[in-house]
Every structure is written in structure tokens, then in C-alpha cells.
Amino acid sequence: MQVPLSLPDLSEREIEAVTAVLKSRWLSMGPAVEDFESKFAGYIGVKHAVAVNSGTSGLHLAVRSLGIGKGDEAITTPFSFVSSANCLLFEGARPVFADIDPETLNIDCSLIENKINKNTKCLLPVHIFGQPVDMSLIRSIASRHGLSVLEDSCEAIGARYNSRLTGTRSDAAVFAFYPNKQITTGEGGMVVTNRDDLAGLLRSMRNQGRDEGAAWYEHNRLGFNYRMDEMSAALGRVQLDRLPEILAKREWVAGKYTEKLDSLAGVSVPGVNPAVQMSWFVYVVRLDPKIDRELVIAELASRNIGSRGYFRPIHLQPFFRKTFGYKPGDFPVAEAAGASTLALPFYTNMPEEQIDYVVSNLGDILGRF
Incomplete structure (x- = not known):
């Protein structure tokens, strides 16, 4: 798949x-x-x-x-x-x-x-x-x-x-x-x-x-x-x-991910403020600090599953470090997020069988850590 x-x-x-x-x-x-x-x-x-x-x-x-x-x-x-x-x-x-x-x-x-x-x-x-x-x-x-x-x-x-x-x-x-x-x-x-x-x-x-x-x-x-x-x-x-239809479908995909990932060790699902009605752009989880995210991305890719770290903090981009002198430790919460976030496959018409395939393979990979 x-x-x-x-x-x-x-x-x-x-x-x-x-x-x-x-x-x-x-x-x-x-x-x-x-x-x-x-x-x-x-x-x-x-x-x-x-x-x-x-x-x-x-x-x-x-x-x-x-x-x-x-x-x-x-x-x-x-x-x-x-x-x-x-x-x-x-x-x-x-x-x-x-x-x-x-x-x-x-x-x-x-x-x-x-x-x-x-x-x-x-x-x-x-x-x-x-x-x-x-x-x-x-x-x-x-x-x-x-x-x-x-x-x-x-x-x-x-x-x-x-x-x-x-x-x-x-x-x-x-x-x-x-x-x-x-x-x-x-x-x-x-x-x-x-x-x-x-x-x-x-x-x-x-x-x-x-x-x-x-x-x-x-x-x-x-x-x-x-x-x-x-x-x-x-x-x-x-x-x-078509936006109402699109947002509703993306809400469904996000809900399925949250339901299926909630009990998976080593993964934290997105936190949503109770005052918020999300417009799901991407579905980004947090990995436990002991988990090698780049290895997870590579393993998912070997199983034909796209994923990506979201985002590398702006202040640690080479241009910003060179121009403004930023260094690791300047914004520790953003840096912790940047090191642990993982965007999973996510799109409007994503079928449940693909969600199951992603979750199953992610669980298998994380079981090695």
C-alpha cells in the first residue's frame, strides 16, 4: 500500500x-x-x-x-x-x-x-x-x-x-x-x-x-x-x-487517528484547546524523547508511508543562526516540539484502511524502542 x-x-x-x-x-x-x-x-x-x-x-x-x-x-x-x-x-x-x-x-x-x-x-x-x-x-x-x-x-x-x-x-x-x-x-x-x-x-x-x-x-x-x-x-x-464538506471530512480523519493512536506507547496525539474548533491542516503527533524520529521516518518510508518532522524552529535555521546569533536553548519549548513532532499522512479523502495501515506500522516501528 x-x-x-x-x-x-x-x-x-x-x-x-x-x-x-x-x-x-x-x-x-x-x-x-x-x-x-x-x-x-x-x-x-x-x-x-x-x-x-x-x-x-x-x-x-x-x-x-x-x-x-x-x-x-x-x-x-x-x-x-x-x-x-x-x-x-x-x-x-x-x-x-x-x-x-x-x-x-x-x-x-x-x-x-x-x-x-x-x-x-x-x-x-x-x-x-x-x-x-x-x-x-x-x-x-x-x-x-x-x-x-x-x-x-x-x-x-x-x-x-x-x-x-x-x-x-x-x-x-x-x-x-x-x-x-x-x-x-x-x-x-x-x-x-x-x-x-x-x-x-x-x-x-x-x-x-x-x-x-x-x-x-x-x-x-x-x-x-x-x-x-x-x-x-x-x-x-x-x-x-466545498469547504464545509472538506473540513468535516478532515475532522473525521483526525478523529480516527486520535482514536486509534490514543493507547499507542511513545506517541502523544495533538492537544486541542476546548475553546477551539480545529481546521485540520495536518495531523502532527509528538514522539517520546527516547525515540529516534529520523529512524521512524525512514522506516515509514520503507513501507511506502509518507511522514515528516514539523517544524524545525525558525531560530535554528542556518540563515537565522548566522544572521542573528541564535543557538540551541534560546526557545526550549519550541525546540522540544521541533525535535519530537511527526506529521503523519493526512488528507481530506483518506480512507480508514490507510489510517489503519499507518497506525499498525507506526506501532510496529515504535515497539523497537
Whole structure:
């Protein structure tokens, strides 16, 4: 049996939607993008949604639109994909890390205020693996100190904290649609905001600095080519329509894993805050420290089972160690998670027989330790 780490869920509806765009010959800057943006804003419950070509591009534009630049700092998590820190470096700002909660693996909100200084301009929480941060705490800290909030929701579309969707309690929030995400556009992202000023800047900067209504060769500010194409938007529109179905199926897969792994020695299943409604991006377990994770990954691969360590902490990436002098021990909770987390195969239509195959083989491998 071959069990991939992830697979996108694509139906005939998505194929038909993309084919219709190709037949129209209108491949960029057209009605599919506008419709996707409108539907996405309606789903999240915000005034504006701005489609871009990746979550990373969206984070970059959001940082720039918020006026965060050289010499500024933003407080964020070291346990994330690297783009949540890189987006600050693109603009000459510095990510300042606060360690994480050992259960949820999100930023530990109790550590944030000790990191704030005169250079702090923004809080940048990341909803890791689809589990939301408590945004009421983030907003409260930001309000006390006059800081903006940029929400990295790239892994958390449809997730809720106390029934409130991610993306609704910040100056701007960013979602991503890479093929392993809950919904996909192939490559793509979306920035959402209720602020008219930010929306105008986002739309201009994603399109080479052109303001809406400006002539084609009139560039009012420094911009980028971060546009989403029409085929991607057509795919995204259908995926968004199917999101409730997709999230329910992923919830079922996660529940089956938790049920079958709960009694397996050497493995801890994901901890979920009771206030949270998860949007399952990946299914990540923790291995006992005595277990050689790399050996487990290699053994699973030999049995045609995909798996991966999620994530290597950002501060221990070679570039960050060289540039900022970070070293092991700086953020011990994130480092312990980075050394023990294991992403198991997980996707929307994963059948129970594959789940059983993964769990059976993982148990066999762990029995050697």
C-alpha cells in the first residue's frame, strides 16, 4: 500500500471551472479573481479580501501595508513555517520570538509583553496546524501598547476560537492555498481586512504599484507582481464552496487517528484547546524523547508511508543562526516540539484502511524502542 503525506481534494467541479476559464481566454485580472475575493470576504465576514499568488506574498504585502519597516520589530513565534518571519525581514524589520505553549504549540501569550519595547510595532500570531491562538488576548495586549496585529491564518481557514473565525480580529489576516492546505488554488493566498486604507494599498502593491483606475503604465508606489491568475481563482471559488464538506471530512480523519493512536506507547496525539474548533491542516503527533524520529521516518518510508518532522524552529535555521546569533536553548519549548513532532499522512479523502495501515506500522516501528 502507498500512503502519501498529503493529497488535494479535487472534483469534476474544479476541473470544469478551470477549463471554463481556459476556454474564455481571459487568464489574468478578470472576473474569476473578483468573484473569489467577494465570496472569500463574505465567508470570513470582512469588508475586503485581496487575492495574491501565495501566502508568503500576502504576508509581505500586509507587513508593508501596515508601515512596518527598517528598525521596527514584530513579536511572533519561532515554531512556524519560515515565511512568518521572512515577511518582516523583506522590509528590514526584525522578528522577535516568544516561546510557545507546550500543548497547543502556538505562541505563549503570557510571554509577549516582556518582549515589547520602543521598536515593537506589531504582533504576528500564527495559528499553527489549524489551531487558533486566543485572539482576544492578542488584541488586548496590542491595544494596551498601541500595536497593530497581523494574523497568520495560512494553516487555519475555517478554524474558530470561542465560535469566532480566524481572520476577524486583526488589522489584516493572511490565508494560503498551497496543495497540502485545506483548500487549494495550486499556488495562492488571500489577505483579508476591514480597513479600507490597507485594502487599497494591498491591491495596488500586488499589481506593480498601480492604483485602481490608474493607467496601465502609471505606477504610484513601489509594487510587486503578486497577482493571482484566473485559473487559480476559479479553482479556489469551487474549493471555497466545498469547504464545509472538506473540513468535516478532515475532522473525521483526525478523529480516527486520535482514536486509534490514543493507547499507542511513545506517541502523544495533538492537544486541542476546548475553546477551539480545529481546521485540520495536518495531523502532527509528538514522539517520546527516547525515540529516534529520523529512524521512524525512514522506516515509514520503507513501507511506502509518507511522514515528516514539523517544524524545525525558525531560530535554528542556518540563515537565522548566522544572521542573528541564535543557538540551541534560546526557545526550549519550541525546540522540544521541533525535535519530537511527526506529521503523519493526512488528507481530506483518506480512507480508514490507510489510517489503519499507518497506525499498525507506526506501532510496529515504535515497539523497537
